[in-house]
Amino acid sequence: MEYLPDKNSSYKDVAYWDDRYRTEQHYDWLGSFSSFKHLLEKIMKKEDSILILGCGNSSLGGDMYGAGYHAITNIDYSSVCISAMRARYSGCPGMTWHQMDVRQLSFADASFDVILEKATLDAIMVEEKSPWEVSPETSSFIHQALSEISRCLKPGGRFVSITFAQPFFRKRLYARTAYDWSVRHDSYGEGFEYFVYVMTKGEQLSPEDAALEQRLLEEPASQPASCPTPQDEEDNDFLCNINL
Secondary structure, eight states: OTTOOSSGGGGGOHHHHHHHHHHOOOOOTTOOHHHHHHHHTTTOOTTOOEEEESOTTOSHHHHHHHTTOOOEEEEESOHHHHHHHHHHTTTOTTEEEEEOOTTSOOSOTTOEEEEEEESHHHHHTTTOSOSSOOOHHHHHHHHHHHHHHHHHEEEEEEEEEEESOOHHHHHHHHOOGGGOEEEEEEEEOSSSOEEEEEEEETOOOOHHHHHHHHHHHHSOSOOOSOOOOOOOOGGGGGGGTOOO
């Protein structure tokens, strides 16, 4: 691929993304909006205030706007990306674009009905070698991001995480009492399965997820280094190289 970096760690480097966005016009990780629209329609209303994290040059925000969701805020930590996308969608009233770090969201508490990310957290975790043990650095990054997401959700608001990560691994990060949300998941895709996690602010963890959190707090972190996974799709770039 033209934009494939020499090493996975580049996916965590804003300079890599700035360079990529200067020439790349569009790329959608994990499929387009039409692939999972049927799942989002069950949990979102057209009048919801929506925040998209790590928007990149995906058509997601524009496709959602075209479907009638007009209160959309998009953030990305690449200034090049934000400038290009702001210009591209300048004719969409209610759609805004901001350069921002997911760990330091510049929004008031309880600002959004829906916060959505698609492969953004996957990119953050790109250097992790084992899905069983996340490094302290990455664990801290993810915790900061999830804490900010929880803070910015309205009571009853939903955090939607779209990822290739299987529930056995990803729920270990999301099922935390500190975030004050419940966790459920669905999936989509033909040939390769992707997952949609929905966290609802103000709802308690299920007994199963509460037990998972307690078990993770009590048990040592040592686990097997890998787990069998489906054959990856060639066009999903870094997603072909990590298993989280």
